[in-house]
Amino acid sequence: MRSSCQKSCEVVPVCKDSLYDPWKGLATADGTKLFSVMYPGAYDAAEQHFRRDPAMGTYYVEGQQMRGAPWLHLSSLGIGTYLGDADDATDVQVATAVVASVHKGWNCIDTASNYRSGRGELAVGYALRSIFTANVGISRDMLFISTKAGFIADDIADNLLLKTEKYGGISKGDIVGGNCIHPNCLKSSLSRSLAAMHILGIDILYLHNAEESQRAQLGDKAFMDRLKTAFEWLEKARSQSRIQAYGMATWDCFRKPVEEGGLQLQKVVQLAESVGGKNHGFRYVQLPINAGMTEAWEQRYQTVEVDGTAQQLTFMRAAARLGVGVFASAALREGALLQDSSLEAKLEGMEEFRGIQGYGARLLQISRSTPYLSAALIGHKKAGHVLQNLELTTHNPFSNETFSRVASLLRQATAAV
Template identity: 65%
Template sequence: MREKCHKSCGVTPDCTPKESPKPWPGRATADGTRLFSTMYPGAYHAAEHHWRRDPAMGEFYLPGQQMRGAPWLHLSSLGVGTYLGERDARTDEQVTTAIIASVHRGWNCIDTASNYRNSRAERSVGAALNALFSGNVGITRDMLLISTKAGYIADDIADNLMIKGSKNGGIVTDYIVGGNCIHPNCLDASLKRSLSALNLAMVDILYLHNAAESHLGGLGNEAFLKRLREAFAWLEGARKEGKIAAYGMATWDCFRKAPERGGLQLQDIVKLAESVGGRNHGFRYVQLPINARMREAWEQEWQAVEVDGQTQKKTFMEAAARLGVGVFASAPLLEGELLKDEALRVKLDEVEELALLHNLGVKLLQISRSTPFLTTALIGHKAAKNADANVRLIALDPLNRDTFHKVMAQIDDGGKQAIV
C-alpha cells in the first residue's frame, strides 16, 4: 500500500487509503460503467464516441446467447497498459500515479499481467485501485474493467508444480515451453497470486498469455487445441467460482497470420469454448497488436466465418464482432519503435485529419483507437507529460470508419504490408 499520497496524480482530495483494505469485491457492470461514462466529473466531458458498447456482449447477438449486462458495458476507447518499465520503486510509483490520473480523467480500462515487470506491475495496479476505491474520488469497483494475464509462470510456481512423474498434483515438464504454461494447476496458482497483488476478489478478464505463440508450433494444431480445451475448462470453473468474469487470449501473431502460415481461426476457438462452456461461455476477448504498421487485423480477410449458413472470409475485426468477441489493441506505438520512424512521422504530419494532434505518439494512438470494431486501445504511459497528452485525446472523437481507411491509405507504403 502507498504510505502517502504523492500528489503527483492530480487527484484531490487525498486518495490514500487510511488502512490496508480487504480484497475489493465485484466486477465491472453495465450500471457502474454507464454511471462512470455519464456522471463522473473526469469522464463527463469526453467526446461521445470515446465510449464503446462492449461488443463482447454480442454485437450481432447469436441465437441462444444471453447478454451479460443490461444492456452493455460502457468502456473507454483508451485504456492503461502496464507492460514496459524498470523493476524499481520509482517505476512502481509512476505506474500507480498514471493509472490514478487516467481513471480520474475518463479511462475505465486497466490491463496488466502476472509477469509484467517481474510481477511488480500487478502490485502497482493494486496500489492504484486501493487509492481509487478507498479514497474520496468517487470511483467504485463496478466502474472499471480490470484485466490480467496468466501463462508466463514465476520460478517458484514452476518449482512447486513442475514435478516430473509426481502423483500428488504436480505436472510434467512437457507442459512448460519457454517459461509459458497453461496447465490448470499453473493457471490456478497464477490467478491466486494476481488476485492478491491486485487486492481484488475477481478480475473482469483473465487472458491466456501468448498461449498459441508458445505452444502451437511444437504441439501442432490438434494437440494445441486439446491443451487449450483443458485451460478453457479450468477458466469456466473459475467463472463459476466468481474469480473471473470472463476470459480471453492475449496474442502477438497467431491471429495476424494467414491460415497457411499457422494462423488461428477465431471461429474455431469460439466453437471450442462453446463445447466446454455452452452457448454462454466466457471466452469473450482477444488482445492483439494493432498500429500504423501492424494492420492485419482490419486489412486481411483471413478469417472464415459462417454467415447465414454460408462460410465467408472476413477480417479478424469483422469476425470478432460477428462472433461476439471484444478486441483490445496492444502495442499502438509498437513499444516505442514507431516513434523512431521518421518517414512515418513525415507522412502523419501531412494528414489533415490529424492536424489538431501535435504529438506523434498521440497521432499513432488516435489511429489505433479508431480501428473499426475495436473496443479499446491500450497504452502504457508513466511520464506525466506523456500521460497528460494521451489522456487529453478523449476530448476528440476517434476517426470514423471512412476517415480511418482514408488516413491509412494515405500513410501506406504503396499499399504493401509485411506478411507475418
C-alpha cells in the first residue's frame, strides 16, 4: 500500500495512483442494464436476479411517485466488506471476493470509511482497478458502489478539531459516541473514501449509525437539526456529482416501535424534502434483515400518511411507498445464525430450499427474497463461502407468496420452541 501523496482530501496524505487517473462516473440506467444482459458473468444468472431499483420509480407499490432518473438494474445480491482483520492477507481476500462477485453478475458493492480501520475501502479500490483494467467490458457505470461516513478516523478528527469550525474544522461537541455528521467531517471522509477507491463519485453515501450513536444523547430536536444540516451538505455533494444519492445505514432505529425509541421513516423523508425538494437525494436505507431479525418485513412500526389517512405499515412497505430503496445487511447476523443448529435443521427440512446448497446460502436466500428489497449484502471472503454464495445467482429469489410461506413456517417453528 502506498504511504503518502498530495493532500487530496485536505486532511492527511492519502494514496494516489500515479499510473491511472481516478475512474469517472456513477451507476447509470444504461450501464447497469447492459451489465445485466450482456456481461458473460450474468449469462447464467436467474431471470429475477436483477431488479429494477424501487428507489427510482413506480414498479412495486401503486401510487409510488417516480423519483428522478430512469431505473437502475441492480443485482439482488451484493458484496459487503465489513468483517476481517486489518492486514494484507484480508485485503487480498476481500479484493479477490469483490472481483469474483462482479464477474459472476453482482453489481452492488458496499463498504465504509471505518471498515477494517479504513482498509475495506482500499481493498475495494484494488478490486476496481483489477476489474476496470482487465479489458473485459466492465465500466464504472455498470457498478453500484456505496460507502459510509460518520465514524470519524482519529487523524481526521484531530485535524478538524485543530482547525475549529471557524477555519473549516469542527468542535468537540460535534463528535458524539465517536460519530460525526458535521459537513466538514463528511467532506473530509468522502474525499478520503474516493481517493481510497480511486473513483470520482459514490452512488450512495450513507450516514453511518448516526441515529444509534447520537440521538439518545442529543434528544430528538437536536438530532434532527444535525440531520438536516448533513442533508444540506449531501445535496450539495450530489449537485457536484460526487455522490448520486445518500441514505442512512442503521442497526435498530427502524426495527423498533416509536415508544421504544424507533425512528419514523416518513419524518426523515419529509426532512429531506424540506432541503432538496420532491426530487431529494435521500433514497436508501440499510438495516439488518435476516431469519433472526425479521422486524422489517413483519412488524408494523411505521406510520405513513397515504391520501390523508395514517396507515401502520411494515418498514419494507413504508419504504416502498415513500420511494426509498432498502439494502439488507447482516444476512447471517455477522455469523451468529451459522451457529444456530436448530434453525439449520428447520431450513434443511423445507421444500422451498431444495436445490440451494449450504446453510449460509439458504439464510442469504431468505434475506434477498424480502419483498420490496433492493439487494441483500453478504461479506464473504473465504473461497468456499464465496463460491457457495455465488452459486445462488443461478436461483431466483423467492416469489412474495413463497417468501410469505417460508416466513410463516419460521414463525411457527420459533413459537413451538
